[in-house]
Amino acid sequence: MTQTLALLHAAYRELNARKLFWITLALSGIVIVAMAALGINEKGLTVFWWQFDLALVNTQFMPVDVFYKIIFAELVVPYWLAWIAAILGLVSTSSIFPDMISGGSIDVLLSKPISRSRLFLTRYFTGLLFMTLQVTVFATLAFLVIGIRGGVWEPWIFISIPLVVLFFSYLFCFCALMGLLTRSTIASLLLTMLFWFFIFGINSFEGITMAGETANELSLELSQADLDEAVEMGDPIEVTEPLSERLATDEENLASWRFWNLIGYGIKAALPKTDETIELLSRTLRDKADMAAEDERESQGRLFGVTQRISMREFEERMTDKRDARGLFWIIGSSLIFEFILLAFACWLFSRRDF
């Protein structure tokens, strides 16, 4: 325990010594101030003392507390914490392992009565300290803003701490492995960014193919309904034949989208679920903290492509249902398995290497 505390203390001192930690924290403070500066009333949005009258964003559509929760869960966390702060976090922590295994430094650590695997894992967890401290401060400030400005003290806000740290850990485990393999801070950082970009690409591909599949499912259902109705009404073949052809085309398109979605899903299944992990925050706040807004404006919208027969709302509901059908095990469990495999390999490598 003395050793673990010493390593944690050293990591804290390291963070303290790094300017980037304080810069990130200061930027987080600015984001929170910006969040607090925003307000909503029956006329529209307010920014500080300025009033912006908006017909679609006002308290008739969403209560004040929901407004802040949506800003927190849909904007601030995904864009600030899960992108910019995560990048700054990676920049700050990517040197942990290359520095640790550099000559002179590793000798000092390995010559102590601590096993290599424990040393590696403790250093790994101290690397997560950066994000943990950042998110904890951020979530606490957000909790205060939502409480003071929104009038609701929402403890579920704090679920963002483990979720964002978890998300960061997916990338950091890869960064740690690259740091061990390349011994270079720059190389490990760039390779991690590349890996993140790859995950992003796969996520986008899977999302697009899922959207295509969903749209075609809805289209197929409509085509089937139209055909059934036509047959039931006893329409002549001139009417039913085009409907049958459309049905066949929809089936063909759907099969094609399903195939590509299956490939995207298969690749994604093996990778950490960065997007879904962050989306869990929205899902949790929606389920546990009444975050859902009465958003009727989309109901009349029509979906692009696919002959514009499908309502946007129906499409979004179907997509949300599909995403929500992916359970915690698939999102977090499979990601943790990925992380575990990477860490086990890195740990094995670290334990066997000569320095």
Add this chain to the structure above:
Amino acid sequence: MADAPTIDLQEVSKTYRGRVHALRSVSLQVHPGEIFGLLGPNGAGKSTLVKIMMTVVRPTSAVGTVLGRPVGHKPTLARVGYLPEHHRFPQWLTGRQAIDFAGAMCKIPRGQRIRRTAELLDVVNMTDWASRRLGTYSKGMQQRIGLATSLINDPELVLLDEPTDGVDPVGRREIREVLVRLRDEGKSVLVNSHILSELELFCSRVAILVQGTVVRQGSVESLTRESCRYEITVDGTVDQIAPLSGLGSVTTESLEGTAVRLTLQTRDPSDVQPIIDELRRNEFTIRQVAPTRDSLEELFMSSVTDPATGQTLQPGAGRSGRTHVTEFSGEATSEAPPPPPPPPSSSSASGETEPGGAS
């Protein structure tokens, strides 16, 4: 010396990638209450050997014990102090924090650490600098803090890799005093160093490692015993000395001016008397008669010199197929046969084995 060895290594070998033989069946013993010097040219395997004992490098094969436990036994390291050659502590730590961190990693309770840190800062004369960051320290100051970190756990065995590197003469003396104090407390100290004159001052025993093999091991006195000789300096020239019939197996060498040095390989002063008589009989002025023996540096140089060619061996670990080491392999004991004669002007040739780079 009757106690069990602190370090008792038998057949320690390390081969990198199956080709580079950093260590070849190294055997070595260090006893309680002695300062042991590990010498060798760059790349001889000294640091690798120390790193194996400290579990930084995994041996290809190793039989032996450190403090009575098998090599690689992690908990034993709590009783060992180690100062790596190019140690690097986090530069944002202060001197005090670095020593405290090293103590915590050795599982020393906080109260004890605080007390011991203050003591050690005093020992290495760094109390006034204790609250400044390591990044602001000079090389010598970092070395002092490094020494303190290696002693925080009050170790029974201390392994120091170039401890006086970058330290000024005053600091060197202080470090030397610390090592002698440790020895007097019954602790074992193993020192890797290139500064042979310094090692000669305080090492009880030494081992010379060349291309991964221990070619000499023993006390400096025992290792240089075979080189004991008497040197007689007289006025005159070699030509004037040569005709004398009663000088026996004396070798002569011209010195600057009109002086000659006669050397007789013997430890017995009675062997010298007839030569003095002969010189006096022929009215040579005797300036000096002195018993002498090889210095550690001369011993070292003879160990790293190929007896066949008279050339110093190339630095670096032995690779498969290189044969230099086998010529020395039979000499790796404390009762080593006399070393091959040093090459001409050997005493000034030490620079030839120092091409730079860490060993």
